[in-house]
Amino acid sequence: MASSSERSALIGSGSVYALASAAPVLSTLFITPLVTRVFSPENYGLIAMTITLYQVGGVLLGFGMSAAITRHALISNSGRPGAAALVITNSVFSFFLAAVAALIVVLSGYEVIPTYTPALFVGACISSAAFASLTGCLALLRADQAVKKFVMFSVVASLGGPLTGLSAVLLVSSSPVTYVFALAVVQTLVAAVAILECLRKGSVVWCLSDQIAAIKFGLPTLPHQIAPSAMVTSLVLIVAVMRGPVPAGQLQIGLLLANGIVVILGALNNAWAPLIYKAEPSERIGLLSRTSWVVSGAIVFLAAIFSASVGVLAPLIAGALAGDDVVHRIAVIGASGGILAVYYLANIHLVFLTGNTTMLALTTPLAALFATGTVVWLTTSLMLPLECIALVLPLYNCLQILSASILRRATGLGAPSLSPLIPNSLFSGAFLVSALLFTVDSWTLWISIGVIALSAGFYNRAILRNTELERHG
DSSP states (O other), rough: OOOOOHHHHHHHHHHHHHHHHHHHIIIIIIHHHHHHEEEEEEEEHHHHHHHHHHHHHHHHHHHHHHHHHHHHHHHSSHHHHHHHHHHHHHHHHHHHHHHHHHHHHHHHOHHHHHOOHHHEEHHHHHHHHHHHHHHHHHHHHHHHHHHHHHHHHHIIIIIHHHHHHHOOOOOOOHHHHHHHHHHHHHHHHHHHHHHHHHHHHOOOOOOOHHHHHHHHHHOOOHHHHHHHHHHHHHHHHHHHHOOHHHHHHHHHHHHHTTEEEEEEEHHHEEEEEEEEHOOOGGHHHHHHHHHHHHHHHHHHHHHHHHHHHHHHHHHHHHHGGGGTTTTHHHHHHTTTGGGGHHHHHHHHHHHHTTTTTTHHHHHHHHHHHHHHHHHHHHHHHHOOOOGGGGGGHHHHHHHHHHHHHHHHOOOOOOOOOTTTHHHHHHHHHHHHHHHHHHHSTOEEEEEEEEHHHHHHHHHHHHHHHHHHHHHOO
């Protein structure tokens, strides 16, 4: 099992990274209700479209370079100086392509969507480029293990932009354009400061072969990154057409809550991936096996928190859409996918390590497509209730585990030992089953959570004790 230093490096840094992951959630929970009250429904709809456009555009303009930058800084010949050059190239191309797209729309005078003016599209383009640029900077800070700076830039970009936009609307003009451009300015300034911080810490080494290799590595990861959100969006649209807007809204909120465990796991992965990359080649498989158990223990904790809180959060966030615990059940069923994700990550780390990402452009979209089609077919043909659609997330993750395992074998790097994770996965699943069977106001739920938590605690404590005895024996 992992040593105390390995556990501290992973959980300590991962916990701080979780703050960066929490910032967009806090922005949604606390700032969005203020914005919706300042604007009319029509104007807020324009802002919502802008936010969607820049989030999608930010991913596309990033060319998948974030994963390439972290990997390059840690294991390539040119190291951090070469990665710094990739950050600059990524930023320059992002703003260049965004400027071209904005110029085309402005000169043509074409409204991308009826009532969606070119000015709003220009704001979306600026934010997209800033988003892509900042993502590249954060990838380098992640490699530097500059955890506090990573979190600071993430939080300022996530919270500072909307707060500034809201202030500009109240003080200057209540136009959607005012909000969008205030948002874009703040995000651009944050990206610029982040670039300066990345350059301040070391030299820059330009190498054309590095740039080409990074693009070859990054481009296949674009479909890989987009597929999960496209899967959820497609399901919501399908449900809207087949069952109406209310079930679609319930599904969207439920899946948003279900994704909470994966979001925190992604924060832990910001600390986990560099830890594996920096290890000596002969030690990587052993380190990956040991730290996988640590991550599985963290998921047990997250599953316990989720099971205890989802019964309160679901009706609070869903409001009138909560239904008869429908959103609650969707969230719990969907969250089961999160407890499987550690098996996928443990294998995919080795795939990213070797740089063989080409097949990800095929395997991840196919997994999303198959999971979506299967769930829609089953729920439609068997007339299953709405919450059964949430099975798409565990099914998708199972397919991802299978494909990641196959791709990992192709690397020839060997297999991490993941059997010690199984008990923790069972404990995590038991928490979710309790949350599915019992309501938050039932003593049975709290007794179940307590019993499972004690069992998980004793199990993991026994493993730690035996490991320490073996080390000192």
